[in-house]
Amino acid sequence: MQIPTPPLPQAIHAVSPTLYEALRTCKAKALWTRFGPRQIIPETPNALLGTSFHKVMEVAALGQLPADEAAVTPAARLVFDAEAQRTFEAAHPLLRGKYATREHLPNYFLQRERAAAAATRLSLAIHAQLGDAPAPSSGAAPSLEQTLTSADGQLKGKIDWLKAADHEVVDYKAGIVPQGEGLEVSDRERRQLTFYAYLAHERGHVIQKGTIVRSNGKTCSIQITPQEALAIAQDARRALADYNQEVES
Numbered sequence: 001m002q003i004p005t006p007p008l009p010q011a012i013h014a015v016s017p018t019l020y021e022a023l024r025t026c027k028a029k030a031l032w033t034r035f036g037p038r039q040i041i042p043e044t045p046n047a048l049l050g051t052s053f054h055k056v057m058e059v060a061a062l063g064q065l066p067a068d069e070a071a072v073t074p075a076a077r078l079v080f081d082a083e084a085q086r087t088f089e090a091a092h093p094l095l096r097g098k099y100a101t102r103e104h105l106p107n108y109f110l111q112r113e114r115a116a117a118a119a120t121r122l123s124l125a126i127h128a129q130l131g132d133a134p135a136p137s138s139g140a141a142p143s144l145e146q147t148l149t150s151a152d153g154q155l156k157g158k159i160d161w162l163k164a165a166d167h168e169v170v171d172y173k174a175g176i177v178p179q180g181e182g183l184e185v186s187d188r189e190r191r192q193l194t195f196y197a198y199l200a201h202e203r204g205h206v207i208q209k210g211t212i213v214r215s216n217g218k219t220c221s222i223q224i225t226p227q228e229a230l231a232i233a234q235d236a237r238r239a240l241a242d243y244n245q246e247v248e249s
Contacts, residue, residue: 007035009247014149014156015240017192023239030243042092045105046175048084053115053174053215054145054160055083060119060126061144061161067127069120076116076123084108111174114215118172121217148199154237159196168209169196169224175215185212185222191232193222198229 012034015023022030056079059065065072065079081102088102099105143162149155161170171193185193193210200207207229211221 004037004040007031007037010035011244011247012240014154015236016155016157017195020191020195020236020239021188023236023243027243027246042095043087045095045099045107048087048091048095048102049105049108049111050174051087052080052083053111053118054172056080056115056119057122057160057172057213058145060123063123063126065119065123067124069124072120072123073116076119077112079119080112080115084112111215114217115174118213118215118217148196148203150199150202150233154240155195155199155233157192157196157199159200162196162200162205164200164205166209167206168211169193169200169207170211170213171196173212173214183218183220185210185220190222194224194229194232195236197224198233201226201229 009031012019012030019030019033022033056076059079060076065075084102084105088096088099088105102108143159143164145158145160146162147156147158148162159169160172163170171189173189189212190210193212197207197210207224209221210224211219213219
């Protein structure tokens with residue numbers, strides 16, 4: 001087995017929630033996360049299925065699934081299948097060598113049904129709000145899958161759903177959680193939601209709530225204050241500065 005060459009230590013100019021978590025635990029991990037050759041390490045099946053889950057939820061939130069209750073679930077399955085096929089074809093050869101087709105990925109049909117069920121609930125709620133109004137286009141819905149960057153350029157993150165009218169940020173989690181678990185927001189998820197809240201605050205949005213929506217249909221929320229959001233932002237900047245100082249030295 002050939003050991004990959006470690007990436008050259010270099011400065012990181014902006015930190016995302018994922019990089020922030022890496023910086024909190026291991027600076028070498030942050031280096032690999034940011035600059036490591038991604039083509040060397042195969043994607044996990046969960047990563048591919050997670051991307052498909054997010055795509056289905058994005059389409060549902062845009063009101064682009066059918067309003068008919070009998071048609072929305074099959075339509076959501078088709079969206080999941082199409083996105084899974086796209087990501088599978090672009091996946092690492094080792095992953096495609098292990099799994100002959102996308103359907104052979106572990107928990108494929110379970111995750112597809114969970115995505116379809118979650119999207120159906122969301123789609124019906126969206127259509128109930130829209131009434132006879134036309135569904136918004138992707139360009140008309142900047143609050144979905146929007147990447148925000150702080151004014152100083154040091155913090156950035158892609159928010160699954162910024163519900164400005166509800167003063168809420170929402171993040172979807174596609175991972176399989178054991179029965180009875182996942183009913184509360186974890187410490188890592190709390191930091192992620194609060195990180196997003198800070199970025200939204202900088203854009204003039206008042207965020208008071210963060211919500212995790214899991215693929216099994218469970219949701220859990222936390223209250224977020226501006227002080228908590230600022231504290232997370234300051235800690236992320238401090239972690240970034242500590243890393244860059246070590247690189248310079």
